[in-house]
Amino acid sequence: MENEVQKKRILSGIQPSGDLTLGSYLGAIKNWAALADEYDCYYMLADMHTITVRQVPAELRRHTLTQVAAYIASGLDPEKNVLFVQSHVPAHAQLGWVLDCYTMFGELSRMTQFKDKSAKNADNINAGLFTYPALMAADILLYQADLVPVGGDQKQHVEICRDIATRFNGIYGDTFKLPDPYIPQVGARVMSLTSPEKKMSKSDKDPNGCVYMLEKPEDILRKFKRAITDSDTERCVRFDRENKPGVSNLMQIYAVATGKSFETIEQEFAGHGYGDFKQAVGESVVELLRPIREETERLLADKSYLESVYRAGAEKAAYVANRTLNKVYKKVGFLPR
Numbered sequence: 546m547e548n549e550v551q552k553k554r555i556l557s558g559i560q561p562s563g564d565l566t567l568g569s570y571l572g573a574i575k576n577w578a579a580l581a582d583e584y585d586c587y588y589m590l591a592d593m594h595t596i597t598v599r600q601v602p603a604e605l606r607r608h609t610l611t612q613v614a615a616y617i618a619s620g621l622d623p624e625k626n627v628l629f630v631q632s633h634v635p636a637h638a639q640l641g642w643v644l645d646c647y648t649m650f651g652e653l654s655r656m657t658q659f660k661d662k663s664a665k666n667a668d669n670i671n672a673g674l675f676t677y678p679a680l681m682a683a684d685i686l687l688y689q690a691d692l693v694p695v696g697g698d699q700k701q702h703v704e705i706c707r708d709i710a711t712r713f714n715g716i717y718g719d720t721f722k723l724p725d726p727y728i729p730q731v732g733a734r735v736m737s738l739t740s741p742e743k744k745m746s747k748s749d750k751d752p753n754g755c756v757y758m759l760e761k762p763e764d765i766l767r768k769f770k771r772a773i774t775d776s777d778t779e780r781c782v783r784f785d786r787e788n789k790p791g792v793s794n795l796m797q798i799y800a801v802a803t804g805k806s807f808e809t810i811e812q813e814f815a816g817h818g819y820g821d822f823k824q825a826v827g828e829s830v831v832e833l834l835r836p837i838r839e840e841t842e843r844l845l846a847d848k849s850y851l852e853s854v855y856r857a858g859a860e861k862a863a864y865v866a867n868r869t870l871n872k873v874y875k876k877v878g879f880l881p882r
């Protein structure tokens with residue numbers, strides 16, 4: 546109906562560049578499932594972004610399919626959420642190019658992720674790595690998204706997306722909706738278990754710093770057992786990011802996994818050693834992830850179902866994306882075919 550109140554729209558995505566981590570789960574996916582009733586949700590597998598860093602082709606395909614299964618297993622019902630693979634919707638590349646031409650060299654040079662990734666991949670600082678934020682802006686703007694649920698590390702990319710949209714709208718009149726980042730209060734920045742000053746990341750060279758969503762319980766428990774706590778003399782469980790980064794990171798993980806407040810956690814472990822605390826955090830993560838792992842494994846055995854999900858998703862996504870792309874092509878003056 547014309548005058549029915551339109552649901553607000555959400556778009557987000559994760560790169561299938563490796564196995565999903567506890568960071569991507571707590572910072573992003575976990576929050577997505579709860580939004581399905583209230584919002585019109587589009588969740589992408591950002592495969593085009595992954596090739597800014599070299600991928601092994603067969604691994605990329607495997608990670609992409611596994612990630613489709615993991616999205617569903619994490620509670621994203623494909624009937625209620627549009628789940629799709631970025632490269633299946635050509636409008637992303639098409640709008641990405643247009644937005645490249647409305648994104649400034651200076652603003653791209655300031656992106657923290659570009660600086661980090663070019664330091665880590667010094668032998669492959671390619672143009673795609675540099676213009677990555679313009680493609681990400683296309684991902685968001687194609688869907689006229691109101692909200693972009695991401696972890697704290699992606700905030701800068703949502704901000705540049707707003708700047709690009711504002712610039713384009715200023716030249717051609719209202720074309721794009723300006724999106725807002727939607728960042729969780731707790732879980733926005735899950736840190737490495739071995740170097741708590743660094744973000745937990747699938748590209749981390751130290752496998753003990755990162756917990757994967759589909760990892761076996763015994764491996765998860767072992768990693769938490771070995772997690773770095775803090776070297777301060779006050780050996781107690783207390784939230785203090787600055788002076789107790791290791792303990793605070795574990796508290797954050799435990800809080801999101803159990804729903805307990807920091808205060809409750811401090812009371813629970815008053816008078817206990819760090820060993821008990823780490824064991825409890827590990828167990829809570831195992832229980833949080835167990836049903837997701839089991840369901841992902843079950844879904845992976847049914848490839849034709851997964852295919853039907855991402856095919857239907859691409860069709861729905863392309864319909865919305867092409868409407869925006871056509872509007873943009875007209876505005877910039879491309880001759881209609």
Ligand code: TYM
Nearest residue numbers: 557558559560568569572573591684695696733734735745
């Ligand atoms: P990516 O694939 O690096 O991460 C996926 C999502 O997980 C969040 N995240 C974390 N949150 C908390 N703690 C961590 N340690 C942690 N690690 C990852 C990220 O903030 C992100 O929300 N550029 C994006 C993918 C992308 C995208 C988009 C996102 C492409 N197009 C459009 C939103 C909208 C990226 O590299 O995320």
